[in-house]
Amino acid sequence: xxxxxxxxxxxxxxxxxxxxxxxxxxxxxxxxxxxxxxxxxxxxxxxxxxxxxxxxxxxxxxxxxxxxxxxxxxxxxxxxxxxxxxxxxxxxxxxxxxxxxxxxxxxxxxxxxxxxxxxxxxxxxxxxxxxxxxxxxxxxxx
Numbered sequence: 001x002x003x004x005x006x007x008x009x010x011x012x013x014x015x016x017x018x019x020x021x022x023x024x025x026x027x028x029x030x031x032x033x034x035x036x037x038x039x040x041x042x043x044x045x046x047x048x049x050x051x052x053x054x055x056x057x058x059x060x061x062x063x064x065x066x067x068x069x070x071x072x073x074x075x076x077x078x079x080x081x082x083x084x085x086x087x088x089x090x091x092x093x094x095x096x097x098x099x100x101x102x103x104x105x106x107x108x109x110x111x112x113x114x115x116x117x118x119x120x121x122x123x124x125x126x127x128x129x130x131x132x133x134x135x136x137x138x139x140x141x142x
Contacts, residue, residue: 001028001059001060001123001124002028002029002030002057002058002059002060003022003027003028003029003030003058003059003060003061003062003124004029004030004049004053004057004058004060004061004062005018005019005022005029005030005031005032005061005062005063005064006031006032006033006045006046006049006061006062006063006064006071007033007034007045007063007065007071007108008034008039008040008041008042008045008064008065008070008071009034009037009038009039009040010042010064010065010066010067010085010107010108010109011032011064011065011068011071011106011107011108012034012036012037013037013065013108014064014106014108014113014126015031015064015096015108016031017117018117018120019031019115020060021117021120022120023090024060027124028032030058031051031120032045032048032049033038033045034120035102042063042065042070042071042074043055043070043074045063045071045097046063046070046074046075047074047075047077047078048053048105049061049063049075049103050063050074050075050077050078050081051078052082052089053080053081053102053104054080056081058091059102060097060102060103060104060124061075061081061083061102061103061104061127062103062104062105062106062120063075063083063103063104063105063106064105064106064107064116065105065107065108066107066108066109066132067107067110068085068086068087068105068106068107068109068110068120069085069105069107069110071083071105072084072085072105075103075105076105077078080102080141081102081103082099082100082101082102082103082106082121082137082140083101083103083104084099084103084104084105085105085106085107086104086105086106086119086123087106087110087111087115087119088115088119089115089119089122091116092104092120092122092123093122093123093126095099095123096122096123096127096128097125097126097127097128097129097133098129098133098136099133099136099137099140100111100128100133100137101123104119104120104123105138106119
């Protein structure tokens with residue numbers, strides 16, 4: 001599985017922790033940036049990350065800003081993206097099982113590092129259930 005991770009300045013520290021954790025687990029992860037905690041605009045990272053997932057270049061994307069809201073809104077503007085803003089483990093599991101989300105958005109100012117790493121792990125390791133949910137996901141794509 002190929003994963004791409006991006007943030008803005010508000011999610012920079014958490015992004016670094018997520019990337020480090022994924023690499024330690026042996027996953028194929030790309031840190032899209034930014035490379036510093038200097039102020040940047042979240043759409044400049046959300047859109048290209050989402051486009052790379054939508055094109056199939058990456059299997060999943062993770063976006064982090066202060067709240068996760070701006071990243072999620074921006075990513076969902078890209079056709080084929082189902083970005084979910086998640087701040088708890090139940091939602092992490094549900095959005096994969098029911099919505100087949102392909103981009104995870106989180107907020108560094110909302111959750112701590114330990115919970116964020118648990119969310120990422122659950123989100124990456126939960127399969128889409130299909131079935132009745134497939135019909136609904138197809139309606140989203142329309």
